Amino acid sequence: MTVIAQETDSPYALSHLDALESEAVHIFREVAGEFERPVLLFSGGKDSILMLHLALKAFTPAPVPFGLLHVDTGHNFPEVLDFRDRTVERYGLRLHVASVQEYIDAGKLRERPDGTRNPLQTLPLTEAIQQHRFDAVFGGGRRDEEKARAKERVFSLRDEFSQWDPRRQRPELWQLYNGRHAPGEHVRVFPLSNWTELDVWQYIAKEQIALPPIYFAHEREVFQRAGMWLTAGDWGGPADGEPVEKRKVRYRTVGDMSCTGAVESDADTLDAVIAEIAASRLTERGATRADDKLSEAAMEDRKREGYF
Template sequence: MTLTRVPDAGPGANTGLGIQDTLEAESIHIIREVVAEFERPAMLFSGGKDSVVMLHLAAKAFWPGRVPFPVVHVDTGHNFPEVLEFRDRTVDRLGLRLEVASVQDYIDRGELRERADGTRNPLQTTPLLDIIRELRFDAVFGGGRRDEDKARAKERILSLRDEFGQWDPRNQRPELWNLYNGRHPVGHHVRAFPISNWTELDIWRYIAREDIELPSIYYAHPRDVFHRDGMWRAVGAYSQPGEGEEVSVRTVRYRTVGDMSCTGAVLSDAATVEDVVLEVAASTLTERGATRADDRLSEAAMEDRKKDGYF
């Protein structure tokens, strides 16, 4: 199957650029602006598709030089092994410096406690804020997109965080004409979202166009799963079926990657990037709404976590 570029009906139409070129140019501009304006930027990199695309854009922005900042991963200890292997391989290939903040270390020291539901994604906030403070990062790139969640839709490209790492949705700066103001008081920092205006479909079309490698779990594969809360959960060390939950082998893939204990798979035969593009184009559910149990804790689950310092 050959993917063709769709003419842009928006600003890109005035420049002759297609939508993929327009989004790429905007993202690279944001990355370069942040690196020029801030002293100690860093980029969150988990090995998930959005962070992979963001890192690919950063590599393009500074080619043939290296990416001029470290990457940071807040490791919950419940990650998919395939994703961790991909993370390490990518860091080695690009010659990056990887900084890891471990949730398990905080639990071992008694600074964090396991949740009753076993989910560790909400526990990432404290390690994230600590590593930002310890390494004195003044700007941190994240792969959040506005189409993922209504809380992320509220956020600006450059989002201010106070001395406690907290976000106030009522205290945001206008970004007219794509002008970004990164000024911030000492002790505060900024979160930067270069792919904020991308959709899930944009991400996958770009992956297809650029031939970007992803962890294998994003494509259809057989896996032992059980059904819980309307989602297919993988059987693993941190995800076990309960009473009455039958294990079966299904052909599944993952639309988003988080903890094994809170991320669901979707039944799918999409084994290639072209298949995934068609599947995502036909989907009527957002990826997080369909597959992330941690976002179902309340109507404002994501916004509550973001106010506390989460991405």
């Protein structure tokens, strides 16, 4: 049998990051062609910023053919919300905001004893999807983040109640995606499924994508709770016996202030952040997200209920 060696240094071969970009662009275009009312979840965090960058690339010079949706807990970092609003204005995008605070004020949701609002996002999200009749929802979930995301499909079918049933998920062979769904159902789409945290940062450096300064080392008033450095704020922290200290920190992931921890760091440049992540043995969510530690199956439960 004759074996033909493959050229690995071909000038036409895609680099690792180029291949990931190509896959994501293909997914965005596939959704735009298959669905009537897609929407992109956009919080101003790094993964949603990366998704928007890829969507802009996928459709340029035409405008992005769908709007953005943010489920605002009311406990978001101000610098991230500011970045969100400036980005929307810069690109002339349409932003839908589903407010957890409005649901609490209306009596549809109740504050949790621990003060965290991330688990309260499910109802505003699912009702926003139903109200606007979105049939495809782009999310920034990546399989490297934690085990509930690791087994997720790129196209994740949700029923009329936005719930996830593993028995109804479809095989995805040769990058062929099945977007078929019944009226009232929708599909969650994850273009970054095969990216790692390191891939995200290397691509951000390659493309020189702007991010909120919270992702880089800066001095901040924080206090320690359950082994994490949290930012003091009107969300309910710190409690008695939790002294506030000034530390040089940065955030690997950004969510509700009540459950998103900072890491002590001197990484104030892209190169320094990349070097720090390359040496880390903890995923970003495993290291800094208290909502994932509520139970062994916290994210799995939220996925079944309709959030993730």
